[in-house]
Amino acid sequence: MHKLVTAVLVVLTVLYPLGVYLAMGRVAPQWLAVLLVMLAVLRAVATRQRFWWAVASGAAVLALAAWWQGDALAVKLYPVLVNAVLLVVFAVSLRHPPSAVERLARLSEPDLPPSGVRYTRKVTVVWCIFFVANGAAAAYTAAFSSDAAWALYNGLIAYVLMGCLMGSEWLVRQWVKRRDAVA
Numbered sequence: 001m002h003k004l005v006t007a008v009l010v011v012l013t014v015l016y017p018l019g020v021y022l023a024m025g026r027v028a029p030q031w032l033a034v035l036l037v038m039l040a041v042l043r044a045v046a047t048r049q050r051f052w053w054a055v056a057s058g059a060a061v062l063a064l065a066a067w068w069q070g071d072a073l074a075v076k077l078y079p080v081l082v083n084a085v086l087l088v089v090f091a092v093s094l095r096h097p098p099s100a101v102e103r104l105a106r107l108s109e110p111d112l113p114p115s116g117v118r119y120t121r122k123v124t125v126v127w128c129i130f131f132v133a134n135g136a137a138a139a140y141t142a143a144f145s146s147d148a149a150w151a152l153y154n155g156l157i158a159y160v161l162m163g164c165l166m167g168s169e170w171l172v173r174q175w176v177k178r179r180d181a182v183a
Helices: 002-015 016-023 028-045 050-069 078-095 102-109 114-144 148-180
Strands: none
Touching: 002 016, 002 028, 016 028, 016 148, 028 050, 050 078, 078 102, 078 114, 102 114, 114 148
């Protein structure tokens, strides 16, 4: 049951931009903000991860801004918030090892060699750059683009870019592993 709830919450989070786009003009931004906070809190409770509690706190701030301003900008800034929190998590892990990517790598390869540690550190830096660029694009679309362009970028293009980065990293990792095995 816990896995099902988590899966549903992941799908709702991924579909958030589409939901906001479809609800704009039909639902007041303040109520969208309340739903956003509820979704983030439910993810935090379901996963028991500090990351989602940070996102939920940020979502609460955005919700307050939506109530204060009465417009959808604060609701559309949610992807910026998620990128900012991810950037902080990954950047802090560079300062206080193990890096975020090393922690993930050790889930499947507990005895990661020193070359793997160096590699995962570099990948963590790449993800930090991605979060800066993606967060900037999300902020730009929220502030200066149409609602449709915002939904397209944050609900599709950003995920495609993320998938391309993951796929590219996997290919590079396979190449590095083969190279290190020969050496």
